[in-house]
Amino acid sequence: MASLQDLSHLQKKIDRLEHLLSGNNDLLAMLRDALVQRKESWGTGGVGANLSSDSTHRKGGSLPDTLFVPLLSLQLLNVYHLLSFDNPDGGAWKQGFEIHYQGNEWDKQPLELFLVPHSHNDPGWLKTFDSYYQDQTKHILNNMLVKLTEDNRRKMIWAEISYFSKWWNDIDEQKRAMVKRLVGTGQLELVTGGWVMADEANSHYFALLDQLIEGHQWIQKHLGVKPSSGWAVDPFGHSPSMTYLLKGAGLSNMVIQRVHYAVKKHFAQQQTLEFLWRQSWGEDSSPRSDITCHMMPFYSYDVPHTCGPNPAVCCQFDFHRLPGGRVFCPWRTPPQPITEQNVQERALLLLDQYRQKSRLFRSPVLLVPLGDDFRFVDSSEWDAQFKNYQKLFDYFDQHPELHIKARFGTLTDYFQALQRHLSAAATTLPTLRGDFFTYADRDDHYWSGYFTSRPFYKRLDRKLEAMLRATEILFSLALAEMRRFHGDRNLVADFPAQEHFQHLTTGRQNLALFQHHDAVTGTARDHVVVDYGTRLFHSILNLQQVLQSSAHWLLLLDKSLYHHNQSKPFLIMDDVISAQDALPQKTSLTSLIVFNPTEQQQTSVISVVVNSLDARVVNAETGRPVTAQISAVWVEPSRASKEVYIFYPHDNLPADNTLSLSNRHFQIWSSAETGLLQKLRLQSGLVSEVQVQFLWYGTRTGAYRERSGAYLFLPGEEGAQLYSSSEPPVVRVSRGPIFSDITSCFQHFTHTVRLYHLDGHAGRSLEISNMVDIRSEVNRELVMRLISNVASSNRFYTDLNGFQVSAFCRIFPCFLFMY
Ligand SMILES: [Zn+2]
Known part of the structure; x- marks a missing residue:
């Protein structure tokens, strides 16, 4: 006889097979599409643009053999099915693999390298916006004016317009003219052009647009230019809603960085780190929404993780870490100033990293960022980076046999070169639909805490x-x-x-x-x-x-x-x-004016506080009474206010020990002891179990350095513990013509389930609200769980930025569905 564990193991296996099956079906569909498109382009005699984005002609064989996907169109949900999330040690590039090349790959088309200097300035984090500006940002920008003007081969990109506009207010007309000149010659590029580098998970699209308009209008007004490339290296995951807005704002390219390490590795193996990001709505969503996206392959946007796969080598080319400074290389080998004696050895060491990184992309054009958080503060740091790199670039120029053309560049310099190469090769990038949540930077460190x-x-x-x-x-x-x-x-x-x-x-x-x-x-x-x-x-x-x-x-x-x-x-x-x-x-009010700022007529319930039992609502124009319902204002779980309430009596508990509410669309049943939802019946008559539970999660202890916190959700090994309280909760039921609800008052939270007796969305949905106060608890998280017998095929739908709905699949190995 099979034990319970065996059964659950078997169940897991079946689940996994089910995923693989659905993944395979999707793959087959993709293959079929690819075949159809191939036939079509042969039929018309031309080489279709899509055709050449097929990777069957992958060169060299230097990349590990993995499941090969025709790269016409990628759907992230399908990609997840292909990943094993086993996190093996990849060697120097820990989360990746060993990259090989023969050395003659660039003989015909030289490696074209753009080193892009940047400084990541958070508008508030460890310090406030104003403190950062005073201590660091204004010095960075002041030095930028001097150092870029010294040598017109130098370049810089800047993203945060909140800082840039504040600095602009501080500088005189002469300096403003210098800024305009640098922007005009392309030495300085304002990237994205947002007020900030916006979060893409919690932000609502109205606010995402607001910060984009604020930044773009400032740039238009003061500099007369429009940003064309996006730069989002630090937001904790990436949303297609953002790309939709960027495309609408006139951008053609973008760079993203914080993506799950397993996804990065897979994309690197498939050479799909550059793609056309497309919106997912509609069967064949329009290419009009496409934006060229470059995903950084490695762990971080700092210098050790951007020049190539080996951080110990790349760190030696962050000349801000030269010995004697405040920052150093944790991999123990420090950078050396470039001299005539060491330039050959240094240049070849760096070239090897560039070449390895280049093998992860389809074109010989290579983007290498140069910067970190709040970099380029002191003028000595500018000199250290720009002078040493210039010596390396000069060496490359003097040695054409190395087949590399290296220079400082902006994002637009890079993307223009990429586009030139793509059109010369008559090829396009693969398209991708989906989003990059939930981000993990290593192990099971899922960034869903935030x-x-x-x-x-x-x-x-x-x-x-x-x-x-x-x-x-x-x-x-x-x-x-x-x-x-x-x-x-x-x-x-x-x-x-x-x-x-x-x-x-x-x-x-x-x-x-x-x-x-x-x-x-x-x-x-x-x-x-x-x-x-x-x-x-x-x-x-x-x-x-x-x-x-x-x-x-x-x-x-x-x-x-x-x-x-x-x-x-x-x-x-x-x-x-x-x-x-x-x-x-x-x-408390006596007359009321209601304003609907949305563009649609809507039916919704408005609640106001009144101080009389005889309160009625009358339409001011017609004098007719409006349907209303009066409820109690609760001061304590079982004590209602006597000044500003009308007490609505408790329901008597029914004999069958369950509570039930219903409207025209459905009926719900809750436990009489806890008030928590147990099941519901839809209009069709179908009854589904939907149980609400509350649980505690602790955090990891002992050897683990990281704890659950603002960023990560890292629960303790003991897992979730059912919430229990010594006293049963006070349960209140109110019924009325507009809404009915059940409220349970526990020590740490008040939970309300409300049903509206209305048409429209309100009547067809169940409103669940929790008022939580866990300030007395340390390192504990309160979670509401819904247990249901709904056959969801492990798909879970959630919204992105209040703008679109996205499907998630439960195949990640960790706690992804914490919202
Ligand atoms: Zn940041």
Whole structure:
């Protein structure tokens, strides 16, 4: 007889086979497509552009033999099925493999190398935005002006416009003219052009767009150029929503870096690190969304991990780490200054790394970044890097038998050379659809901790975003109305349009700043988080003023009565936040104006606090009552407020010991003891088990250095422990004409399941909300788990940036589905 373990082992095996089968089916479909396309292009007599992106003619055989995929179109979900996630030691390139070449690969087409100097400046992380600017960033930019002007062969790229615009405000006209000259000659390139290098997992597309518009408009206004290449080396995973926005903003190329190491290795083996990233909607989603993407092959964007596969060698070419400085090479062999005596040996050592790296790509054009976090601060560092590399480049130039042309470059220099090569070879890059979540940099270090870090501020971000949208609309309408009212295009004298516009601009910039990959992610230090929180909070308060006076003007029937008085606003907001870290409080109202800032008519439930039992809602225009429901405001789990509530009595517990709620679309059943959901019935009559559980995760201890934290989710070996409490929770049930809900009050959280008696989305979905307070706990994480018998085939759908839906597959070896 099989033991339980055997059975579960067998079950796992079957699961795995099922994945492989579906992966194989997808592969077969791809092969069939490839064949059809091949036939078609032969039929028409021409060599189709797609055909040559097939890798059957892979040269040399220097790459390990792996499962070969025709590279017409890649779907990441299928790629995951091919990976074993076994993480073997790859030698010098730990997460990769040994790269071989013969040496004659570049005889006909020389290696064309672009060394791209960069400095990664986080707009807030260990220090606040302003402190970094004062201590490092302004010196970097000041030195850039001097050092790039000294030699026109030198180049530099810059990404964060929040810093660049702040520095611009500090410099004089003469320096501004120098900046324009450097941009004009292509020595300095502004890449991506966003306000920040945005997080791509937590950010909403409205805010991603906001930070892009803020940066691009600044560049357009002050420098008159448009960015064409994207640079995202530090965000913790990459989303196709971002690429869609970049493409829409006029970019043609982009570089990404933080991708799961197993995916990088696979792409390197297949020579698909460069691809056309395509959106996944529709059967044959349009090539109009394509953007050329370069994925960095190695572990990091620093010098040891960018010149080639061996960090111990590459580190010797980071001349900021010359002996005597503050930084050194942890691989023990330090860099040497380039001299006439050692230049040959050094140049050949570096060339070997370049050649190995080049074998991972299809073209002989090679991109090698040169930089790190907050690099190029002191002028001595500029000299060390630029002078030593120039000596190496000069040596390459004097030795044509080495078949390498090396120079400093920008991203656009690189991508232009790549495109030239691709069109000369009449080939295109393979296309790819999918997203690069969840990121792991090594072992089982999955970066899913940041999906939930500091949720309070993630919510504040959405709050400001919604406020900004509503305010922009009302302010614009108010200005347009005022101009029409006066007929002479003048505004109302009393209306503080300039001041309001400034509030809107600052609001947009603060929202933009918070999209930084250490801000909305929750990975910055505490005092930096308070700085971000204060910016968001002040922006919300300032935007409220703009909203109040704009709405005031729009609502007045007799416009001549308009008078601006900030201390006595015509309207007040029903939501009041008293500090950057405080939960909003509702104020009690007598009349109410509701504004829908979305572009669609919608049915939704609005809740307000009233101070009378006899409260009714009447439509101001028709005088007709509006359907409403009055519920209690709870001060404690079983005590309702006596000032601002109307008590809605408990339901009597039914005899069968379960609680049930229903609307036209479905019915749910919950446990009478805990109030937690157990099953539901859909309109079709189908009953599904959907059990809600709460669990604790601890963190790793002992020998492990890394713990679960802001970035990583690294639970303890004991696994998840069921949440238990000494006292049963207080369970409240309320029923009404608009909604009914069940609330369970546990020591660490309050859990509510609500059903709306409405049509539209609201009626067809179940609203689950948790108010959590685990501040008393250390190194513990609270998790809500849903156990269901839904046949999902291990597919899991989640949204990306509020913009599109993405399918995930449960084949990663670790805890991926923590959101
Ligand atoms: Zn960063």
